[in-house]
């Protein structure tokens with residue numbers, strides 16, 4: 001593709017952020033390379049879902065991303081639930097004597113409903129949208145410095161080096177690029193444990209239907225309770241039920257270096273003892289050996305700026321959030337779109353313009369994405385009946401979810417891009433003074 005761009009961009013990290021950004025930039029004719037520490041593209045974990053804002057951002061990044069999503073996504077099974085995000089249930093209901101159909105307390109909807117994709121399947125589809133030689137694998141970034149010719153030099157753990165005019169860090173919650181920008185002693189170099197963890201399990205759909213009835217098993221549900229909440233939604237085209245059971249306590253996470261640890265089904269049952277029969281029955285259907293995920297975020301130590309010179313952070317590297325709004329990856333895709341819009345702008349031609357583009361990115365993205373981190377913490381407390389002024393009042397919980405989900409999903413993606421372009425006008429003017 002013809003381009004007037006006299007620069008090369010390095011993207012460090014090839015997760016959802018790095019890959020969607022790479023696709024958006026590559027198809028806008030921008031010269032890029034991805035440096036990924038793993039031996040190939042890959043994702044751990046199971047289901048992930050996207051709201052209307054994320055779907056709109058995908059389409060505008062590149063239609064192939066949206067096509068990949070459509071190819072692998074699973075929605076609620078019942079047509080009458082096509083706009084339902086979650087039915088919210090009282091997971092602590094003692095009046096329910098045995099597992100089976102349960103009435104919802106309230107329902108939250110949006111224009112795209114619930115849509116779960118298996119992370120690895122989504123990534124496998126997206127990888128097809130860029131040429132193979134765009135990525136260098138086994139490249140774990142250690143440091144970055146400015147070389148003699150004005151290029152940035154990246155140093156990798158394997159002893160190799162590479163150069164680029166700018167570095168975009170999409171290297172996740174424990175970002176090395178963030179540490180390079182602010183130093184290892186800066187608080188934002190250290191994500192904090194939110195004192196919540198999640199058991200994750202996959203259950204054959206027939207068993208789930210038998211246990212809790214078709215309506216609840218085949219469509220997304222959130223079972224609320226004190227100090228815990230369990231969300232379930234169908235994956236693998238409705239053949240499997242994905243179960244994520246969040247629990248809150250005061251203990252520290254045993255190993256800061258590892259975000260997951262193997263646990264037993266009995267641990268989950270013990271944490272949820274006292275819950276109603278549907279929650280207990282769902283947990284009993286999981287495998288005896290489970291994975292438990294620690295929930296970390298950047299809520300205690302927000303990043304002061306997303307850019308420094310020609311280095312910038314995007315996605316979880318910039319604003320890792322807990323998953324309670326189900327919107328973290330969606331915001332990563334919004335980031336990719338804003339960055340692509342700025343770098344595509346015809347006024348961004350040379351390495352010196354990149355700094356202005358990154359400053360415009362920071363101005364456009366920081367407030368919204370850091371709000372999500374705080375709101376996600378609050379909304380989880382609502383699901384678990386411990387938010388101040390909300391408690392276990394279902395009307396108030398519903399109001400909080402609708403208000404906050406509105407900010408996330410009823411978001412004008414076109415305006416986000418035109419605001420970023422306007423910001424770029426200002427930052428380019430300042431850089432030319």
Ligand SMILES: Cc1cc2nc3c(=O)[nH]c(=O)nc-3n(C[C@H](O)[C@H](O)[C@H](O)COP(=O)(O)OP(=O)(O)OC[C@H]3O[C@@H](n4cnc5c(N)ncnc54)[C@H](O)[C@@H]3O)c2cc1C
Pocket residue numbers: 012013014015016017018035036037038047048049050139140141142170171172173174175176198293314315316317321322323326327328329330331332
């Ligand atoms: C339990 C859970 C459930 C979630 N559910 C949802 C959901 O339903 N919807 C939603 O929108 N979001 C959800 N999220 C959030 C979402 O998973 C993240 O926001 C998203 O995956 C972040 O993508 P990323 O590419 O920025 O970071 P990552 O996925 O962490 O990718 C970072 C990449 O960088 C690489 N890397 C790291 N360090 C280096 C280095 N030094 N050098 C080179 N490469 C490096 C890694 O190997 C990796 O490939 C959830 C999160 C959790 C924990």
